[in-house]
Amino acid sequence: MELVNPTTALEKTAKAPAGRPAALAFVTDAESEAVLQGAFLEEAPGAVLRGNIIKAVQHLSGARSPHILVVDISDVALPVTEVHRLADVCEPGVSVIVIGARNEVGLYRDLLQAGVAEYIVKPLTPDLIAKALSTAVHGVDAAPISRKLGKLIAFVGARGGVGTSTMAVNLSWYLANRHARRVALLDLDLHNGVCSLLLNLPPSSGLRDALENPMRVDSLFLERTMTPHGERLFVLGSQEPLEEDLQFPAKAIDNLVEVLREQFHYIVVDVPRLSSAVSRRVLEISDTRAIVVDQTLQAVRDAARLSQVNGIDGRERRDLIVVNRQGETGRHALRVDEVAGALEQRLRCIVPFQPALFASAGARGIVPVEQKGHFADAIGALATEISGQPTPRISRWRLFR
């Protein structure tokens, strides 16, 4: 565990999260722009920008998504492909209204299938847009893009000390900063959680409150209680007195996860070793369980037992083995192929043991994965496994913005 550098800790908390706009439109012509500006004044406050859906994709890769998004496809060669791209960069809970010039049933059907709430053929009129906005607001359930929910990734260690918290924190940082995803990091160890510390943040509080009063959890509660790290990573944990015995029913976590799934692309959970009803529930409802092991017989045996904890029937879920601290004990360790054989899995996520990197990152007040190198590459491979996507090449203008 690294020591906290108090100055960086303060600097990092100073930045408040940017809010989510109610509505946003990208249109290519002045006429549509005027109609939308009028409609936004009446129906939903929002900004109208000049540009087509491609510009919208660029914009939303780096900014918060609005609740309602209007995009123009008039001059776009492959509109349905662009809608899929848009769905990929949008946060959960966005209703998309598409406007365009072509009046074709086939296109209309394809766009609805791709998840848009409504397609309007130009010229835009106040009536048409008012109707579409009201469908988008009230009929959200009908539009798949808005129903796209964040994924729950549970990190659990086969043994203590294998680096479970380290993997959870570094992966969260990577998804937030290299994949530009919104990430909620939950530290379920209410007594000895280290996630905030590893991010050089002050101890987070609020998770206990969320578990004690699940019905009070809503987006406002989260905005107040989660600790931001940069623009896209938010931590929720607690630091409760060691002598207090905290027990919550399994369902206490359900509402929290449900609300988080609507606001974040990923909910990464650091699941503590000591099993509790809430931890078991997280393992049950997660989309991916990342089981962290080192190259020891004990870890491999416990990982095999962990992967037998069942999920909820009918829910698609997968287990991913992460081998951490590779190379730590040299030739006394099990070989990676032996670990793979024992667990009957191909191992794609192997993270090197790099104590010097950890020491220097700690001294500089950064997370080890921020430093380019073998460790960051390994976490990148883990992010690719989890997201199904390679690390995006970030363009220069975004790096220097």
Ligand SMILES: Nc1ncnc2c1ncn2[C@@H]1O[C@H](COP(=O)(O)OP(=O)(O)O)[C@@H](O)[C@H]1O
């Ligand atoms: N790949 C690694 N290289 C070097 N040190 C590591 C690595 N992974 C974890 N550590 C160190 O190992 C210790 C235990 O890690 P931690 O994440 O707290 O383990 P766990 O959550 O499994 O108990 C910490 O001091 C951490 O800095």
Ligand SMILES: [Mg+2]
């Ligand atoms: Mg831990």
